[in-house]
Amino acid sequence: MAIETIGVVGAGQMGNGIAHVLAVAGYDVTLMDVDAERLEAAIARIGANLDRQVARGKIEHEDRSLALGRIRTTVSLPELGASDLIIEAATEKEAVKQKIFDDLAPSLKPETILTTNTSSLSITRLAGRTKRPEQFMGLHFMNPVPVMQLVELIRGIATSKETFDALQVVVQRLGKTAVVAEDFPAFIVNRILMPMINEAIYTLHEGVGSIVDIDQSMKLGANHPMGPLELADFIGLDTCLAIMNVLHSGLADTKYRPCPLLVKYVEAGWLGRKVGRGFYDYRGEMPVPSR
Numbered sequence: 110m111a112i113e114t115i116g117v118v119g120a121g122q123m124g125n126g127i128a129h130v131l132a133v134a135g136y137d138v139t140l141m142d143v144d145a146e147r148l149e150a151a152i153a154r155i156g157a158n159l160d161r162q163v164a165r166g167k168i169e170h171e172d173r174s175l176a177l178g179r180i181r182t183t184v185s186l187p188e189l190g191a192s193d194l195i196i197e198a199a200t201e202k203e204a205v206k207q208k209i210f211d212d213l214a215p216s217l218k219p220e221t222i223l224t225t226n227t228s229s230l231s232i233t234r235l236a237g238r239t240k241r242p243e244q245f246m247g248l249h250f251m252n253p254v255p256v257m258q259l260v261e262l263i264r265g266i267a268t269s270k271e272t273f274d275a276l277q278v279v280v281q282r283l284g285k286t287a288v289v290a291e292d293f294p295a296f297i298v299n300r301i302l303m304p305m306i307n308e309a310i311y312t313l314h315e316g317v318g319s320i321v322d323i324d325q326s327m328k329l330g331a332n333h334p335m336g337p338l339e340l341a342d343f344i345g346l347d348t349c350l351a352i353m354n355v356l357h358s359g360l361a362d363t364k365y366r367p368c369p370l371l372v373k374y375v376e377a378g379w380l381g382r383k384v385g386r387g388f389y390d391y392r393g394e395m396p397v398p399s400r
């Protein structure tokens with residue numbers, strides 16, 4: 110089935126980035142969030158990121174208004190039911206995602222494909238709750254979506270070839286590169302990346318290095334574009350903890366135990382850049398370590 114209309118659920122950092130790249134590629138997008146202010150902020154963010162792309166000669170000025178014109182917003186989930194494809198990008202909590210798919214069910218047209226941008230959760234389990242597991246897949250974008258080249262494609266046990274092929278066409282039209290990951294906790298990227306970030310937090314917790322020295326070490330010593338603590342703040346510490354918990358419970362190996370310091374930061378509400386404070390405090394002119 111040719112996909113032209115796409116509903117995106119969740120207008121946080123991933124949802125706005127996904128809506129952005131879909132609209133630039135010519136898809137008609139409906140972006141949904143429970144919070145109308147989130148939707149306003151997402152449209153403002155997409156506008157600013159499109160401006161940046163115009164300034165750097167990545168897209169033409171007229172493409173900016175065309176792209177923005179292709180994005181509608183709504184706080185009503187059933188409005189997405191008429192879409193050819195739905196990309197769920199709400200908070201990394203299984204109960205939240207399950208409820209979204211449950212609530213969507215009555216308004217979906219028969220051919221709609223359902224996908225989730227989950228960083229870690231079982232695609233087969235999420236698909237099994239829907240009445241269309243053949244038309245369900247993991248479609249995992251990387252942050253920041255307009256910049257990162259990769260999309261992980263994750264089939265559930267029942268995903269059909271037609272669904273997989275249709276999603277490959279979408280990734281191609283976005284100009285991105287797909288890799289195929291099997292449906293195991295956290296797939297490929299986060300199976301490798303998140304234990305590294307968790308280990309960096311243990312390195313801080315055990316006093317081996319300071320926040321600045323740990324980040325500097327990996328930037329200058331291993332050529333990473335961001336240090337691991339800066340990257341954790343960028344991803345969101347709630348999301349990092351959720352992924353570590355899925356690895357820990359799903360693989361039942363103590364090497365995935367979330368660092369207690371990560372748990373403490375999340376309990377404090379210091380979730381990273383999106384709330385202005387995580388390992389760094391972003392509320393001043395320049396980020397400085399929070400403690």
Ligand SMILES: CC(=O)CC(=O)SCCNC(=O)CCNC(=O)[C@H](O)C(C)(C)COP(=O)(O)OP(=O)(O)OC[C@H]1O[C@@H](n2cnc3c(N)ncnc32)[C@H](O)[C@@H]1OP(=O)(O)O
Pocket residue numbers: 158161162165167227228250251252253254255256257298299302334335340344348
């Ligand atoms: C958790 C998960 O489930 C999976 C994940 O996503 S894991 C996270 C994966 N992401 C990463 O590892 C990101 C690591 N960091 C980086 O690659 C870089 O620091 C970065 C691309 C984010 C910024 O790079 P930088 O050199 O510091 O900034 P800057 O020079 O301003 O920007 C580089 C480019 O990114 C663009 N950019 C930066 N942030 C952007 C954003 N939020 N939205 C759109 N474009 C952005 C800039 O326009 C610029 O584009 P060009 O090169 O085309 O001119």
Ligand SMILES: NC(=O)C1=CN([C@@H]2O[C@H](COP(=O)(O)OP(=O)(O)OC[C@H]3O[C@@H](n4cnc5c(N)ncnc54)[C@H](OP(=O)(O)O)[C@@H]3O)[C@@H](O)[C@H]2O)C=CC1
Pocket residue numbers: 118119120121122123124141142143144147198199200201202205209226227228229249250251252343344345348383
């Ligand atoms: N951050 C990252 O680097 C990456 C994240 N992901 C995945 O993408 C998903 C989203 O992450 P991210 O954008 O960072 O998270 P954010 O916290 O930035 O955004 C999540 C958004 O979803 C909204 N939301 C929560 N419940 C619902 C609901 N029932 N219906 C509609 N919207 C809802 C939230 O609203 P409110 O705040 O009001 O609850 C918020 O606006 C997660 O599954 C995450 O694992 C994937 C790749 C990278």
